[in-house]
Amino acid sequence: MAISITLEQLCNGIDPIRVSGSTTVPLGNIASLDNAVPGDLAFLGNRKYDSQVKDCNASAILVPVDYSESEPKENQAYVFVENPSYTLALICHQIELSLFPRPAAGIHPSAVVDPSASVDPSASVGPFCYVGAKSKIAKDCVLEAGVTIGASVTIGEGTRLESGVRVNAYSVVGKHCHFLPNAVIGADGFGYAPVNGGIEKIPQIGNVVIGDDVDVGACSCIDRARFASTRVGRGTKIDNLVQVGHNCTIGEFCFLCGQVGLAGSTEIGNYVTLAGQAGTAGHIKIHDKATIGPQCGVSGSIEAGQTVLGSPALPAALTMRVMACQKKLPDLFKRVGALEKLLAGK
Amino acid sequence: MAISITLEQLCNGIDPIRVSGSTTVPLGNIASLDNAVPGDLAFLGNRKYDSQVKDCNASAILVPVDYSESEPKENQAYVFVENPSYTLALICHQIELSLFPRPAAGIHPSAVVDPSASVDPSASVGPFCYVGAKSKIAKDCVLEAGVTIGASVTIGEGTRLESGVRVNAYSVVGKHCHFLPNAVIGADGFGYAPVNGGIEKIPQIGNVVIGDDVDVGACSCIDRARFASTRVGRGTKIDNLVQVGHNCTIGEFCFLCGQVGLAGSTEIGNYVTLAGQAGTAGHIKIHDKATIGPQCGVSGSIEAGQTVLGSPALPAALTMRVMACQKKLPDLFKRVGALEKLLAGK
C-alpha cells in the first residue's frame, strides 16, 4: 500500500481536540494497538483496551478526549478526538479516495457505445465497455474496463460498475450504487415447464429494478422477472456470489452475506439480514428486521424481528436447544436402553 | 418495459376462438387477475380463480372457452382461448422476441477471430469477442459482447452465449444452447496430488461436451475432465452459480438449481432435479428421475425415482419424520429424565 502522510497532514484532515507529543515518522499504515509498529497509526476504539495504549509502538494513536492513563513515548503522538472509531473511518475514507481515485471523465476510445445511448459527459466509460441501444448512463457514473450494458438500461447518477459487470437489457439501476467485478444483473430467470417429456423455457420478459445506494458483490447474480420486476430496495448490501432468483422483492437496508441464495419470488422486508450461505425456498416472505442465520434453509415465512437458525430454519432459541440435545443423542439412546432393560427385568 | 400492442395485434398473433367486448387501451404489461390495472393483459390460468375475473381491471383477459361467470366491463375484452396459460406463453415468447431482438449477423470490427477459426456468416460475434484457433461457430449463433472462445472449440447451430461467457479450449457445445453472462465452460478440473509436502497439479487433458438445448446460468462453472469428457446431456437446464466438477456426467432433461455443487465424477441420470444449494460427493450415481432436495448433502448413490432431503441426504419421508422429532428433542430429554427419576425412586 502506498500511503505516507505526516502527523500534520493527518491532523489537518480530522481537526483533533488536542495533540500530545509529536512524531517525525511518516504514517504509512493502520494497525491495532497490540500489533502496531513505528510508522503505524493506531486507535483506542474500545475502552477495554485502555491499558494497551501505554505499550503501543504506533507513531500516532487516536485516543478519546478523556484518556489519561499514559503519556506518549518519544517520537510518538496521542491525537485526542471525540470518537476515535468515527475519526478513523473519516481517515480511511480519505485514504480510500487517494488510493482509488475516480477515473477521468469521458469515453475510452476502445469502448463501443450505441449511437442511440446517452452517456453524461461527466461519466467515465472504461476500455472495452459496451453500452447498448437507448441506454442512459447518468452523470458521475463510472464503468470500469470491460463492463457490458444491454439495451434500454438506466444507470443512476454516481453509480460505479467495476470491471466485467454485466447489466442486461431493461434493467434500472439507482443512484450511488456500487457493483463489484463480474456481477450479473438482469439475466434470464430460471423458469421452465416440462412439456411432453422435454422442457420448454418460460419467457422471462420482466426486468430488474435496483434502488439507490445498493451494493452488489463480485460474481453475484440478480435475475430478471418473468413479468414485472425483480426488485432490490434502497440501501441494501449484497455480498459476493449471491443468487437472487427471478421475481424476488428485497426491501431497504438489508444485508445478504456471501453465497446466500434466494429462490424465485422470495419476498424480503426491510432491515433483514441473511448470513452466509443461507437459502430460501420460493414464494415465502421474510418480514422486517428478521435475521436468518448462516447456512439456514428457510422453507416458510419468517415473522418480523425473528431470528432463525438451522436447516430447516427454526427460531434461534429452539435450534440452540435442539443442537445441544443432538450432541447428547448417543448418550440418550444408552439411557433409554438402560431404562428398557431395567423395566424388562421387573 | 416497452411493450405496447393493440387488442387487434394481440389477437392476430394468437387466433382466439372468440372475443367478447373490446378495448381501445394499448396493452403494455402482463399482470395477475387481482393486481391488473387498465393497460394490462391478465389471464385465468387456474379455474380456482374464476371469481376474480369479474372484478379484474385488466384491459384484456385471456379466459378458457367455457368461462361464463361474468361479462367484460366497458373498455375491456375477454379473449376466449383453448388454454390461457399456453396462449400466454406464446404471447410472452412473441414479446420476448420483440424485446430482445437477435443482434445482426456478422463479426463486430472490434472482435478478434483467429484466421484458422470459422464463423458462419449468419452468426453474430459481438464487440470484444475473441475466437481462438480452429474453433467453429455454427450458423445462427450469437456471441454477445466480451465472449471468449478458446482454441478448437465447437459451438453448435443457434447457440447463444451472453456477455462474458468463457468457453475454454476443446469444448464441444451443442445446438440451441443458451449460456448466461460470465458462465465458464471447460476450465481446469480441480485435481491435485500431495507430493513430498507440496502439492502437484494433475494435468486435466479432457474436455467438456454439452448436448443440444442446454442452458447454463450466470457465473456457473463446468470443469473439463481429467481425461475423456465432462458431459451434460441434451435438454438439461443449469441455474446460476452452479459448480459441475471434472468428469461429471449429467443426463438429459435434468434441472440443477442455483448454487448446486457436483464434486468430480458425479454421475447423474435423466430427468433428475437438484434443488438449490444441494451438493454431491464425488464418484456416486444419482439415477433417473431422482429428486434431491434443497441444501441436500448427497454422500451415496440415489435410486431411480427417489426423493431425498437433508444433509446427509435420506429418503424424504424419513427426513421429514426425523425433523419433526428433532423439534421435540429438548422435551424428550425431559421425559427420559422424568422416567429415570421415577425408576430411581422405586
Added chain:
Amino acid sequence: MAISITLEQLCNGIDPIRVSGSTTVPLGNIASLDNAVPGDLAFLGNRKYDSQVKDCNASAILVPVDYSESEPKENQAYVFVENPSYTLALICHQIELSLFPRPAAGIHPSAVVDPSASVDPSASVGPFCYVGAKSKIAKDCVLEAGVTIGASVTIGEGTRLESGVRVNAYSVVGKHCHFLPNAVIGADGFGYAPVNGGIEKIPQIGNVVIGDDVDVGACSCIDRARFASTRVGRGTKIDNLVQVGHNCTIGEFCFLCGQVGLAGSTEIGNYVTLAGQAGTAGHIKIHDKATIGPQCGVSGSIEAGQTVLGSPALPAALTMRVMACQKKLPDLFKRVGALEKLLAGK
C-alpha cells in the same frame, strides 16, 4: 481431443524399463483398463486391478515392472515402468503442454496498458486486456483475453491469468500462480456499519497478497482487507465459486474445494482442507492439518489435525454417531412413549 502419438513417441518421452509386444495403432486417448478400446493408452495404477489387464483392449498399457499375469495381445504393447501412475502424470503433462500451448509473448494490439505499467517482454498480454497504472507484469506471465489488472498490482513470474480474471488495485500475486476464468481478486471487503437507520460503508483500504504456486478457481472471489492484507499462502489451491472474505489469512498448501465460503477474518493454518460448500464464521482459527467436511458450518476454532463434520461442525466421530442416532429418532420416541405407558400403568 487432438492427441495422436505412436508407441515410439510415447516411449521416447518416458524411458520405460522394457516394452513387451508392439502396436501400429496411433494412441489418441487415455482410458481405464475396463473401458479402453484400441487407440487408447491404459494403465495399471492399483494392483487390485491386475486381473483387468489381461482383457484390456487398449493399444498400450503401462504396467509395473513386476507385473506378470498376462502377455500382450496382438497389436498391443505392455510398457513396463517403475510407477505407472507417476509415468502417466508425466505423459499427461506432456500432452497438456501440446494441447494448451503457451500463447506467444507480447502485448496484443487491442490491449490497453497504462504507460506507467511495466510488462516484461516475455509476458503475453491477450486481446482486450487492461493493465492499470504502475502495475508490474513479470516475465513469462500469461494474461488471456479480457483480463483486467487494476493500478499498482504486482503479478509474479510465470503466473497465468485466464480469460476475464479481475485483479483489483494494490493486489500482490506470487510466482507460478494460475487463476481460472472470471476469478475476482481484491474487490472491496463486505464491511458496513449501521448509522442512523441507514448503512455506511466501511472503507476497505487494505489489499490481497497471494503467495507463489496458488491456484484460484473460476468465479472465485478473494476480497481485499479493511486494513493490512487478506493473505493466501504459498501452494494453496482454491476451487471454483469460493468466497474468501476480507482479512482472512490462509496458510500454505491448503485445499478450498468448490463453493467454500470464509467469512471475514477467518484464520486458516497450513495443510488445511475445506471440503465443498463448507462455511466458516468470521474471527475463528482453523489450525494446521485440520479437515473440514462438506457443507460444514464452522462456528468456532478447530484444533490442529482435527476432522470435523456437520453444521454446526463437531468432531467427525461424534457427528457420525449423532447422525446414526438421528435416523432412529422416530423409533426412540416410540420407545420412550412405550416406557411411559408401562410406568403409568404401574
